[in-house]
Amino acid sequence: MPKINVDGKDLIANDGESILNVCERNGIYIPRYCYHPSLSVAGNCRMCLVEIEKMPKLQTACSTIASEGMVVKTDSEKVRKARKDVLEFLLINHPLDCSICDQVGECFLQDYYFTYGLRKSRFKLENKNQKQKRREVGKYLVLDNERCILCTRCVRFSNEVTKTDELFVNSRGDRAFIDISPEKGVTNKYSLNIADICPVGAFTSKDFRFKQRVYMLQTTKSICTLCATGCKINIWHNNNTIYRITPEPNIYTNTWMCDDGRMNYKIVNSSERLTHSMINGTEYNKRQTVKQVFNKLSKAMDDKLRIAVVLSNYLSIEDNISLIYLAKNVLKTPYIFSIESNQQKIEDGILINSDKSPNSNGIKLLVKKYGIKDISEYAEYDIVIGFYEDIKNLRISLVKTILFSYKKSSYPCLIALKTYFETDGSFINWQGYLRKTAKVVNSPENTFDLHHFLMEVSHLFAVYPDFNFKGIIKDLKYKEEGQ
Ligand code: SF4
Ligand code: SF4
Ligand code: FES
Incomplete structure (x- = not known):
């Protein structure tokens, strides 16, 4: 050495x-x-x-x-x-765009100019080369070729990471510019990484442009929950609003992230969002919802109905532990099931996993710890309690369900949940690493943290949980980073 x-x-x-x-x-x-x-x-x-x-x-x-x-x-x-x-x-032909450029606050040209440059230009403004501005590139990007410094990071990204080769340097000398292969267009699923790595304001994100200056935003580390890869991310937010998501590069899981993962924050303010629990077509506030579910369950227990509880790969470990607790200690039902895990593999050779749920491995560990059966043993039950994403794939009667959801759907008893951006939770990704989501924005007033909801229902049954999540999670055999 x-x-x-x-x-x-x-x-x-x-x-x-x-x-x-x-x-x-x-x-x-x-x-x-x-x-x-x-x-x-x-x-x-x-x-x-x-x-x-x-x-x-x-x-x-x-x-x-x-x-x-x-x-x-x-x-x-x-x-x-x-x-x-x-x-x-580099600045000879660079436009005087700083005041209207979305890169301000994270522009290497500006930053280095202040650190190393500070020289009055010896070139005339009117002699600057003009190139194409505001070119729409694919679904998510805008390209301003006047601002490009021809570093070729974007070209290398498309050659080496996505291997889609859509971008190239066209022409020569001071006329050179970044161009897009007309047959290909930029349709790869990782295109917004190009806006991140462009060191200047040439490639910017259509979704984020002109919404906020980056120095107005706070960042919070979290994870993406859109597939089992569980990419580490930074959530950029201000005043209770999320503005963008970028990857948090790490040696364990991801340097980049996919475009779908970045857009996932839109569920928070989506019109598809369930903001009140809905029981038989009526909206209920939180207090009323807990009471309604308590009434429904206590009647079912009095009538000796068979109640099944289904754990979910989409829910955090804390939520699933609470479901197990409810089933065992409150409902005293032996019918606790898990959904069969989806096959896990990186389907595109980059990051996107064939398993679209974030916590299959967490469920596997809970199943082992608590001896829970697979849903394949599922028979006919009078009430099924679970997460809507799982249950919608099972052939069961809708009216017999109490489902947790953050999206509207046609089920008669839907409990409105907070999204992954509004609550903390633990998940185990496909590699076996324990990862946590972070609360970055407040949720609508009448949505629940699922584990809080289940505890409130337990309290009405006069059952008071005596466990702590930390202790249970610590006992699960997950991998630590660095192992
Ligand atoms: S990454 Fe940005 S500055 Fe570099 S070549 Fe591409 S467009 Fe130009
Ligand atoms: S690859 Fe999966 S975990 Fe990573 S950003 Fe995309 S959807 Fe999210
Ligand atoms: S030549 Fe070394 S960073 Fe560009």
Whole structure:
């Protein structure tokens, strides 16, 4: 492993590691445009130039491999001048769009200009090249070619990650621009990652444009629940409203995320949203709903009806534990079932899982712990309690159900739930990692946290739960990150 010296510090490089990466690992930041840790090295922007002793010219830190005895300067006068020159060059044809550009707050061109540039342009405004602005690209992107600095991150993403090859650099010199293959268009399922990795405001997201400045937003870490992959995400929100979702890159599960996962937040304010529990066509507030369900269940118990409880891969571990508790300690029914797990595999070779539920593995562990039977043993019951996504696939009479849901549907007894963005919950992804959703916005007043709802029903039966979720979850055999 080569020893090098950077800005007076002795550092150990890994074999074959670039100077930029050695510096990054050791807390020395080198500016970059074309370099991206998850794409191949292009070495075309020259923003990462550093001085290396015994080399007459400055070298690009992203593409120069550290070798024994190298003495590197990342902040000498020569380096600072080179950065200033690169910025001046990139800005020759860049439009004066900052005040109307959606990238403000996360634009590397602006940020580096303030850190390294600060030079009055020697070029005339009227001589700037003009290129196509506001080109609609696929379902989710807008491209402004005047703002592009030709770093080719977007092109490499489409070549290397989605392998769809839709983007390419057309023409040459100062007329070069990013173009889209007319036969292909940008239809891949990961297109919004391009807006994330574009270091300037050339590719932006149609969904997010002009809604908020990024520096007005807070971010909260959570997970995507749209499939069993369970990508780690950042939820960007302000004033009780979610504005966008971006991936939280990590070595365990995901660097990127799919477009469907990003759009999932729309359920929060969707017209399909169930905001009140609906029992036989009537809307009920929370207090009334708990009472109605209590009445229904206590009558069923008095009449010695057979009540089945079905655990759900769509619900958190906490909610499923509460369902088991209700079944065993309140309803005292032996009929507790789980839904057969969907087959789990990454269906597109990138991230999207064939299992569209977020917690199949959590259910598997609960099934083992509590000895729960599979729904294949399901027979005829008088009342079935479960989550609507599961039950809709079973051939049972609708009127016999008490279902939890956050979407409207035609079932007669629907309990309105909070969405994954309005409550904390634990899930185990397809790799076996325990992951948590985070509450980022308040829910409509008459929606429930399912486990709170079930506890309230238990209280009306004068049964008071004495377990804690943390203890039960800790005993489940999930994988820890780093194992
Ligand atoms: S559009 Fe953005 S990511 Fe693509 S080359 Fe231009 S600046 Fe780079
Ligand atoms: S791959 Fe699955 S978990 Fe990841 S963002 Fe897409 S839907 Fe969500
Ligand atoms: S980051 Fe090194 S040349 Fe672009």
